[in-house]
Amino acid sequence: MYRKLIWCLLLTTAAACSKDDAPPAPVDKPGENGNTVKTGVYRVVNLAADTNATSGGNAVSLYYSLEENKVIPESQRQTGNWDIVFYGIYNSSVYPNNGAAFGSPGYGGPGKALISVVVNRKFDAQYYDTLQYKPLQLPISRDLFTTAFESVKTVEEDKFPFFTRDIGLDHFQGGFDGWGHYDFYGLLFPGDPKKSHVVYTMPRVMVIKTHKGRYAKLMIENIYKDSPANPNRDNRPGFITFRYAIQMDGTKNLDIK
Amino acid sequence: MHLYLRHLAAALFLITFAACTKTETIAPPAEGQNRILTYNIVNVQGEPISGAVNDRDSSITVYLPFYRQLVVLEPEITVPEGATVTPVSGTLIEDLLDVFRSGRDIKYTVTAKDGSKRTYTLRIVVQQPDVVLNELSTATETKEFTIDTRLAYDMISINLAGSGFMENNELMKMVLVDETGKELPPIGLSITNVGNIYKVSGVITKYNDPQEPVLQELKTGLYKIRIYSYGKNATTKFPVKINKL
Numbered sequence: 497m498y499r500k501l502i503w504c505l506l507l508t509t510a511a512a513c514s515k516d517d518a519p520p521a522p523v524d525k526p527g528e529n530g531n532t533v534k535t536g537v538y539r540v541v542n543l544a545a546d547t548n549a550t551s552g553g554n555a556v557s558l559y560y561s562l563e564e565n566k567v568i569p570e571s572q573r574q575t576g577n578w579d580i581v582f583y584g585i586y587n588s589s590v591y592p593n594n595g596a597a598f599g600s601p602g603y604g605g606p607g608k609a610l611i612s613v614v615v616n617r618k619f620d621a622q623y624y625d626t627l628q629y630k631p632l633q634l635p636i637s638r639d640l641f642t643t644a645f646e647s648v649k650t651v652e653e654d655k656f657p658f659f660t661r662d663i664g665l666d667h668f669q670g671g672f673d674g675w676g677h678y679d680f681y682g683l684l685f686p687g688d689p690k691k692s693h694v695v696y697t698m699p700r701v702m703v704i705k706t707h708k709g710r711y712a713k714l715m716i717e718n719i720y721k722d723s724p725a726n727p728n729r730d731n732r733p734g735f736i737t738f739r740y741a742i743q744m745d746g747t748k749n750l751d752i753k
Numbered sequence: 754m755h756l757y758l759r760h761l762a763a764a765l766f767l768i769t770f771a772a773c774t775k776t777e778t779i780a781p782p783a784e785g786q787n788r789i790l791t792y793n794i795v796n797v798q799g800e801p802i803s804g805a806v807n808d809r810d811s812s813i814t815v816y817l818p819f820y821r822q823l824v825v826l827e828p829e830i831t832v833p834e835g836a837t838v839t840p841v842s843g844t845l846i847e848d849l850l851d852v853f854r855s856g857r858d859i860k861y862t863v864t865a866k867d868g869s870k871r872t873y874t875l876r877i878v879v880q881q882p883d884v885v886l887n888e889l890s891t892a893t894e895t896k897e898f899t900i901d902t903r904l905a906y907d908m909i910s911i912n913l914a915g916s917g918f919m920e921n922n923e924l925m926k927m928v929l930v931d932e933t934g935k936e937l938p939p940i941g942l943s944i945t946n947v948g949n950i951y952k953v954s955g956v957i958t959k960y961n962d963p964q965e966p967v968l969q970e971l972k973t974g975l976y977k978i979r980i981y982s983y984g985k986n987a988t989t990k991f992p993v994k995i996n997k998l
Binding site: 569571572573574575576595596599603604605606 | 795796797798821822823824825827845847848920921948
């Protein structure tokens with residue numbers, strides 16, 4: 497009798513646990529509406545966000561669906577049609593589509609997306625002064641970008657918590673880790689007037705939970721036209737080049753080739 | 754005998770009465786199959802916003818609280834089996850600010866299985882405090898602004914205090930209204946005055962060509978200032994004078 501009761505309790509507990517642990521099932525199946533991408537790595541080159549961007553004001557926002565690999569019009573900012581937006585000065589703030597985040601572009605809408613940035617100080621030390629928060633040398637080796645991207649193999653929420661707010665420029669006007677270094681005064685190249693207000697991307701990977709509950713990793717490679725390795729003021733900003741890998745099966749496996 | 758008849762009459766009476774009651778029960782008229790059953794706005798956090806469907810005047814009323822800051826609506830519409838609705842369920846209503854400010858007819862036509870049609874009109878009611886503006890001029894004293902377009906750079910800044918403003922500038926608009934009642938193109942809102950629900954700050958700048966549209970159309974004269982704040986707007990009672998040199 498008691499044995500049966502204990503078995504019952506055990507089964508109930510196990511069932512409850514497995515329910516909690518299981519990743520929430522995505523809202524729809526990939527390919528269901530005919531437009532979604534397959535699990536894989538995608539690279540978007542010279543995406544024209546706001547090609548008249550200056551450092552003086554917010555650029556035209558660029559809304560993007562990772563699940564469909566396409567730009568979504570701003571008029572749909574309060575829908576579940578997009579996952580991230582390149583927002584603000586030089587489109588440098590990457591916000592997830594989160595309708596609960598007050599003041600964010602998707603505020604008020606149904607968005608449930610989240611974002612985090614993976615930071616590994618040991619890895620950073622290869623190119624970056626981890627105390628002064630600035631690159632040690634420029635350009636940063638492209639190999640480091642590839643290594644950083646490939647080394648993110650799963651979603652580690654305990655290490656890199658998800659935010660409903662933006663990931664932006666690294667330690668610029670605030671203590672937050674970001675995806676790129678903004679050399680406001682041109683300190684990295686003293687005396688060169690064409691080197692102030694320049695954004696240098698860093699080998700940092702952002703992990704995104706899409707609105708529909710899938711995971712992706714994303715790295716911004718460049719924000720200037722044709723991805724100059726060592727940009728200056730003559731390069732045209734507003735042309736975002738990024739790569740991302742998306743896992744469409746709903747798991748946290750980001751070891752995607 | 755008399756007793757027998759009396760009993761019979763009573764029985765008959767009862768039977769008739771009971772029978773009558775039964776036949777008086779009539780079924781309600783069948784509901785039209787060209788109706789909208791439910792109309793919900795689903796692009797929100799949590800529970801959808803339910804629209805009130807009124808079959809008497811074929812309308813749908815949606816109450817929108819301003820703090821949700823919605824500028825696009827995604828309706829989910831249900832109709833009886835076999836019926837269709839156009840635009841179809843899920844068709845976005847984009848640029849809601851334009852709907853508030855310019856007006857736009859939004860209608861839904863339901864076609865029943867038997868081909869009968871019915872058209873509903875959507876009414877959007879924004880629940881929002883009124884916009885109140887503190888006057889810059891009085892009946893006797895007119896506030897003046899001057900912008901000198903002969904200079905390489907000049908600007909005027911129009912600061913208006915009041916209430917009912919939105920903390921998100923994208924939901925706000927400032928325009929000048931000339932003496933004929935015509936609106937000039939919108940004035941750019943200051944990017945340094947954000948999140949301020951008690952002051953709105955507009956800036957007209959003369960700088961590099963091409964000049965901003967409001968400056969191109971601006972002539973020296975009297976203008977009232979109109980503030981659009983999400984679903985409401987207000988205009989100053991007294992005009993200001995703007996000199997364009």
